[in-house]
Amino acid sequence: MNWADLNLMPALPELFLLGALSFILVFDLFVPDEKRGVTYVLSLLTVALCAVLQVATFEPFAVTTFSGMFVDDPVADIIKVAMYGATAATLVYSRQYVADNGMFRGEYFTLSLFALLGMNVMVSSANFVTLYIGLELLSLALYALIALKRDSAAGTEAAMKYFVLGALASGMLLYGMSMVYGATGSLDIHVIATGISRPETNIVLLVFGLVFLVAGLAFKLGAVPFHMWVPDVYQGAPLAVTLMLGAAPKLAAFVFVIRILAQGLGELAAQWQGMLVLIAALSMLIGNLAAVAQTNIRRMLAYSTISHMGFLLLGVLAGNEQGYASAMFYALTYVLMSLAAFGVLLALSRAGFECDKVDDLKGLNARSSWYAFLMLLVMFSMAGIPPLAGFYAKFAVLRAVVDLPVLDFGFFAGSPVYLAVFAVLMSLVGAFYYLRVVKVMYFDGSQTDAPIVVRGDMKLLLSVNALALLVIGLLPERLVELCIDAMRQSLASF
Amino acid sequence: MSFTMIVFYVLSAILLFSAFxxxxxxxxxxxxxxxxxAFFTSAGHWLLLEAEFLAISLVLVYVGAVMVLFLFVVMMLDINVEQLREGFWRHFPLAATVGLIxxxxxALILAAPETRLxxxxPAAPLAADASNVKQLGLEIYTTYxxxxxxxxxxxxxxxxxAIALTQRERKDGKYVDPARQVEVKAADRVRVVKMDAVREEAPQTEAADAAQSQ
Structure with missing residues (x-):
């Protein structure tokens, strides 16, 4: 490689993000505490400009740079734009909360931007080294954000749990990567993909590494049996950080899975499909059943996340373009739902009061029928009730699964329809606890009559966010086509 | 068994034991x-793999800098080990069983003939004048x-x-804002409490009376 070859254009948004981030880091030192809003506005501006650059440098095919380590393909573009949106929404929703909880400091914003940079790197990496560094960038920023409210024992405990288990999962991931490197002699996912089909490649060693890779990925997604950290971290972290944790990182984790399993180890699909069937089915089973028993709404949403990740993996395990595209659609709509759900909780929280019990939503309709309606949309969408986006997302994933030929994994052999029926049954269980929230909001008496004070920009964004679920649910074609086209282009480059 | 293999097994045994x-x-x-x-021994492993520069930097950075700093911290903090290790031996049997399984x-998979390990x-030995540092530098600043x-x-x-988690305005900080010092009023410093006078009952009235009569 010589320097004239180095094409920085595909990585322009990341380079800008890093530059702006470093600027904000230094600039914030000179901002007095009462004018911290400047840092907030600068951070939002950075994210917005990143989105503009991302759209401006859009190419309908994959472009690689940095010796093939960085890839900018349509899937990466779409997911990145969605992540900018999710990060911006997170910052807007959490503004009042972080101010009330003494976290309205420069570090909150710089760490959020660091997390965004890490996610961008995860999404755009075509090499195990950069994939791993991106993941660590994201994780390290999240560990620090969770513990940012230093006086909170629950936050510190959550950060500690996440850190220890995250380190373990990273270790598994690295071990798996080292085995794949041993078998194929490369860390580049293009080379790995072509290397697998060569006859002299040691498949046993590859599958051995694959087991550790899948375990590490399942941990990062929060899928059963590597889910134990999810409820504790969702409950213990400051609500604003829970929102951050539950939104954009899920998109990054999805592309991370696609890059490693679909693009890198696509030839081994027959091997990882079996593992994913187990993980997906267990996630839906345990996630939904455990969520029924929760009285804390953050824990309930955490278990619901686990079950949603199971559904998402159902799309991935289809192992074809249709399945990946439906999983991508699922991830996008899930992030919208998660943002809106935690957004409403943040709107209902105020200084000295965190809305984290299901009972805290009692009689919400009497206090504010608009927020009750927004929450109703989110809950219906999560439950998969038409005409909301969640219904179409589930439908698309199930269709991809049903279209599969007969499955045979040794422990499970039979028509994929059984898998789809199981998923539907589990969604039915899920409907119970989502509808319970609706029942509590509309039919129970209010425990408090404290006024709901929300900043105007947040109210507007939250309304747009929740109504988008309705719009996407009614008119899903555009987004579905976008996902399918992007997935086709990205997979074709292999 | 060649000499390098003996060295490898000796180093591995020391590494496993010290890690345990x-x-x-x-x-x-x-x-x-x-x-x-443990770090020192793994540096030995890297030497066996002809990665001299990495071995030396492992010793310099980890043994020389990181661990010395770590030792200082451990010595300065008064850590109650017994409290930290509470439950260690209670959970040990289960953890050891899972780990061993x-x-x-x-081992079964890696030792199976199908794995074809x-x-x-082993890679062919490098030439005596092959420069590790040069190769590393070339790779890191171009491909990587x-x-x-x-x-x-x-x-x-x-x-x-690290700064966000540790260095914040702390309650036990000694820093005083001069502006607040200047703004102070007398009322902030002294609090006047109004209360009724309390007379102490003299305990030795009889003795006092006796002294008066004398």
Whole structure:
């Protein structure tokens, strides 16, 4: 490689993000505490400009740079734009909360931007080294954000749990990567993909590494049996950080899975499909059943996340373009739902009061029928009730699964329809606890009559966010086509 | 058995033993010292792999800098080890069983003839004048430019995170804002409490009376 070859254009948004981030880091030192809003506005501006650059440098095919380590393909573009949106929404929703909880400091914003940079790197990496560094960038920023409210024992405990288990999962991931490197002699996912089909490649060693890779990925997604950290971290972290944790990182984790399993180890699909069937089915089973028993709404949403990740993996395990595209659609709509759900909780929280019990939503309709309606949309969408986006997302994933030929994994052999029926049954269980929230909001008496004070920009964004679920649910074609086209282009480059 | 193989097995035995002692040693200073030994031994492994520069930097950076700093911290903090290790031996049997089963399963797969580990012949030895540092430098600053730069970002993030978690305005800080000092009023310093006078009942009235009559 010589320097004239180095094409920085595909990585322009990341380079800008890093530059702006470093600027904000230094600039914030000179901002007095009462004018911290400047840092907030600068951070939002950075994210917005990143989105503009991302759209401006859009190419309908994959472009690689940095010796093939960085890839900018349509899937990466779409997911990145969605992540900018999710990060911006997170910052807007959490503004009042972080101010009330003494976290309205420069570090909150710089760490959020660091997390965004890490996610961008995860999404755009075509090499195990950069994939791993991106993941660590994201994780390290999240560990620090969770513990940012230093006086909170629950936050510190959550950060500690996440850190220890995250380190373990990273270790598994690295071990798996080292085995794949041993078998194929490369860390580049293009080379790995072509290397697998060569006859002299040691498949046993590859599958051995694959087991550790899948375990590490399942941990990062929060899928059963590597889910134990999810409820504790969702409950213990400051609500604003829970929102951050539950939104954009899920998109990054999805592309991370696609890059490693679909693009890198696509030839081994027959091997990882079996593992994913187990993980997906267990996630839906345990996630939904455990969520029924929760009285804390953050824990309930955490278990619901686990079950949603199971559904998402159902799309991935289809192992074809249709399945990946439906999983991508699922991830996008899930992030919208998660943002809106935690957004409403943040709107209902105020200084000295965190809305984290299901009972805290009692009689919400009497206090504010608009927020009750927004929450109703989110809950219906999560439950998969038409005409909301969640219904179409589930439908698309199930269709991809049903279209599969007969499955045979040794422990499970039979028509994929059984898998789809199981998923539907589990969604039915899920409907119970989502509808319970609706029942509590509309039919129970209010425990408090404290006024709901929300900043105007947040109210507007939250309304747009929740109504988008309705719009996407009614008119899903555009987004579905976008996902399918992007997935086709990205997979074709292999 | 060649000499390098004997060295490899001796080093591995020392490495495994010291790593085990890191988690079982009662005294945290001892644990840190065992960790130093573990790093040192793995540097030996890297030497066997002809990665001289990495071996030296492992010794310099980890043994020389990181672990010394770590020892200082461990010695300065008064850590109650017994409290930290509460439940360690209680959970040990289960954890050891799970660990052993996993290790056995991995060994079974790796030792199976289908794995064909024997196909992986050791790499041919490098020429005596092959420069590790030069090769590393060439690779890092060209092919691996992006991960290299990102590692720098990771370090920056670690600094920001560490400062955000530790250096904040603390309640026990000794810093006083001069503006607040100037603004102070007398009423802020002294609090006048109004209360009724309390007369102490003299206990030795009789003795006092006697003194008066004399």
């Amino acid at each position: 002692r890191v988690i079982t040693a009662k005294n945290p200073v001892h644990a840190a010292l065992w960790l130093v030994l 996993m290790a056995a399963e991995m 024997a196909d992986y012949a 430019l992006m991960p290299f730069e990102l590692a720098a970002v990771l370090l920056l993030l670690a600094i920001v995170a």
